[in-house]
Amino acid sequence: MNVIIYEDEHYNNFLPLTWTHPVYGLRCGINTLAEKIARQYPKTKIQYSCRYYLPIEKLMKFERGLFINGRVLANKHLAKDIPLKGKDEVFVCGDEIVAIRAVSHDFKEVRKKAKTKKVKVRMIKYPWELIAELGSQVNEDKKALKGKGRGKKDKSVVIYNAKNVILDKGAVVEAGSVLDAREGPIYIGKGTIIKPLTYLKGPLSIGPMCRIGGEVGESIFHGYSNKQHYGFIGHSYIGEWVNLGAGTTNSDLKNNYSSVKVIVEGKLFDTGEKFVGCFIADHAKTGIGTLITTGATIGVGSNVFGGGVTPKQVPSFR
CATH class of the missing domain: 2.160.10.10 (Hexapeptide repeat proteins)
Known part of the structure; x- marks a missing residue:
């Protein structure tokens, strides 16, 4: 199963930095948010989804996989808390969607119908948090x-x-x-x-x-x-x-x-x-x-x- 790092509507909170970068392309520490997520899923194909006008290799069609919100500040527990394998599932932290595992249905359908699981993760919401x-x-x-x-x-x-x-x-x-x-x-x-x-x-x-x-x-x-x-x-x-x-x-x-x-x-x-x-x-x-x-x-x-x-x-x- 592939990991798809996606950008949600909260990229607006990071403007003007995110006019030219997806939110997961911002640095926090040495690496970008996307690099931190990818590091937790070694030997897994990583794809990206963001606004159409950014020069990023985008996922052209929503397919099945593990979709992870690009504002996640990944740590060593991420792959354990949000594993690649499993059934359709939506992972939430508070009122925010952290990740969606789409196995038997596509991304949009899973988001509406699948069961939810609460996880504890750090979500970056504003640029000063970086x-x-x-x-x-x-x-x-x-x-x-x-x-x-x-x-x-x-x-x-x-x-x-x-x-x-x-x-x-x-x-x-x-x-x-x-x-x-x-x-x-x-x-x-x-x-x-x-x-x-x-x-x-x-x-x-x-x-x-x-x-x-x-x-x-x-x-x-x-x-x-x-x-x-x-x-x-x-x-x-x-x-x-x-x-x-x-x-x-x-x-x-x-x-x-x-x-x-x-x-x-x-x-x-x-x-x-x-x-x-x-x-x-x-x-x-x-x-x-x-x-x-x-x-x-x-x-x-x-x-x-x-x-x-x-x-x-x-x-x-x-």
């Missing part, structure tokens, strides 16, 4: 990296809690940088270069082929993005092919220490979190001296310049 789970997920994902090539660091680099730092193949940390992994792990992806005199604070996950300078902490860089100069990025999710100009800095804490609000589907949503940075979608650019307000979202292909503080939401292609 940051909240970052530390534990880097620790979990690094187990799959054993035996892989390691990167290089200059002899002058200072590392606090070195056992909590992972340099993947081709990663380079240049002179005078400080990697502080005392409060969480730090992962630096393949081919990524950490520029001289950079300060990194864990938990932190930087994807492949990034260029990082200044101060970065408690954030996810999806990959292929540049923040080469001074400035601070914290508690944030940075997409692919993003370029942050010199001095670009985000706020991740309000002056009155109240919980941060983020615009979700056009309305201000209280995250309940004291520390929330920004969410920058693919191909966005910021000019020098850009100051990003707390809980801001910046859309796909946006060009933010002119200095000063950004609005709470920057639309795509602005």
